[in-house]
Amino acid sequence: MNFQQLQSARRLLVRQKITMMQNRYVVHLEAPDGSEGPMVAFVEQKRLAFKEQVTLFTDDTKQYVLAGFKARQVIDLGSGYDVVDHQGQPIGYFKKDFAASLLKSTWHLDAPGIPTLTGTERSPLVAILRRFVDSLSWLPYHFDFGANGHNAFSVEKKWGLRDRYVVDIADPNLDRRVIIAMAVALDALQAR
Numbered sequence: 001m002n003f004q005q006l007q008s009a010r011r012l013l014v015r016q017k018i019t020m021m022q023n024r025y026v027v028h029l030e031a032p033d034g035s036e037g038p039m040v041a042f043v044e045q046k047r048l049a050f051k052e053q054v055t056l057f058t059d060d061t062k063q064y065v066l067a068g069f070k071a072r073q074v075i076d077l078g079s080g081y082d083v084v085d086h087q088g089q090p091i092g093y094f095k096k097d098f099a100a101s102l103l104k105s106t107w108h109l110d111a112p113g114i115p116t117l118t119g120t121e122r123s124p125l126v127a128i129l130r131r132f133v134d135s136l137s138w139l140p141y142h143f144d145f146g147a148n149g150h151n152a153f154s155v156e157k158k159w160g161l162r163d164r165y166v167v168d169i170a171d172p173n174l175d176r177r178v179i180i181a182m183a184v185a186l187d188a189l190q191a192r
Contacts, residue, residue, distance in 0.1 A: 012029065016187060053071070069084070121142065141157045150170075153179055154167070
C-alpha cells in the first residue's frame, strides 16, 4: 500500500479487536465489492495508559510507523491530542469540547490547509442514551465532521458483536492519517 492510494481513499473500514491489555484496531480500504480491501493501518492502544500515546503502523508487523497521536498533558481532559507523521512532525490536532459534549459529544480537528472541523454526534437521542445508560454503550453512533456547512468526513459505528466503523471521506484534501487517528480516538477516548 502506498501513500497515494491511502490519500485517494473515499471510504475506510475500521475494525476493533479487544484483548486483555490493549485495544487493537485494523483499518482497511474498502474493496470494490464493499468488503475489506488492503490493510492501511494497524493500531494498538494500551488500556489505562497514564499519558495517552497511540501509534498507527502500516500493518500488523509493526515495522513501519504511519502516524500517531499523543495527549499534550497528563490527565488533563481538555488538553487535546497532537497527530504526528512517521517522523514525529505535526500533521494535525484534535480536542474534545467538553462543554458542548454534555448532550452530544463534540470534537474539534485542526490540520494544515483546512478550516477547523467540528465533529458532533448525528443523533441526540443515541447520544443521550449512551451517556446515561451504561449498558447501551454498544449502540451505534455517527459523527459528522465539517466546517461552514460542508461535510468533510463521517464516522459511523455499525451494529454487531464487534465494533466496526465505516469512515466516509468527502473532502479529498484531508490527510487520511489524521482521519484514521480521529476515528480510532472516537472509540478509544469517547468515554473519557
